[in-house]
Amino acid sequence: MSTHINAQDGDIASTVLMPGDPLRAKYIAENFLENAVCYNTVRNAYGYTGLYQGKRVSIQASGMGIPSISIYATELITEFHVKNLIRVGTCGGMSPQIHVRDVVIAQSASTDSSIINNTFGSGIYYAPTADFTMLMKAYQAAQKLNITVKVGNILSEDRFYNDEMDRQKLIDYGVLGTEMESAALYLLAAKYQVKALGILTISNHLVTGEETTAKERERSFNDMIKIALDTAQTA
Ligand SMILES: O=P(O)(O)O[C@H]1O[C@H](CO)[C@@H](O)[C@H]1O
């Protein structure tokens, strides 16, 4: 048991999918896992462990933003011996190459968060990066499932509502979209020498104003979840 996760030693698998939304954790457990057991309800940050194609996997809600995912990722790694963390989240499209319902694999995560400076001090602009083998497996899983994915740099922002950023410059430099957690997940994975990857679904587009319907979101979320669970099979 840790401060925010009310589980016993052994309750959590070595590979954990991390959606921001607790109800997405429930949805994944109920629709994709066999024999799923809920191990955490503290703060309604649901955590489940079950079987996917015979392999044990857990789903732990991370909450929104870098402070929240940092709590859950740190406790999963340091208290529950988790070795592989796969974020499954929504993302706002920024690049014109990106459209709603696309699945994006975050190869790297730029950030405006102070976590980099707070970790390394001023003058070092550390680049939070996905685990390459996990990224490769996710890419191959997507190909096998016939799901097109885009791979590249994303932005992990501190603020959801943020009109004070030069987004066009980031787009010009190849940033595909924005979310709020992956940079911290990659930083913590590097710190503790475990593997992490962010797989994201474009839910809206910040430049074009495109939105997804609830039905469309469900279908495209399922693509992202299948890729993540397939990746978990060999993680
Ligand atoms: O859909 P999730 O995983 O919560 O991710 C995105 O959605 C939330 C904002 O609405 C932030 O957490 C952002 O990163």
Ligand SMILES: O=c1cc[nH]c(=O)[nH]1
């Ligand atoms: O952080 C996020 C996530 C989804 N869509 C956005 O616009 N921002």
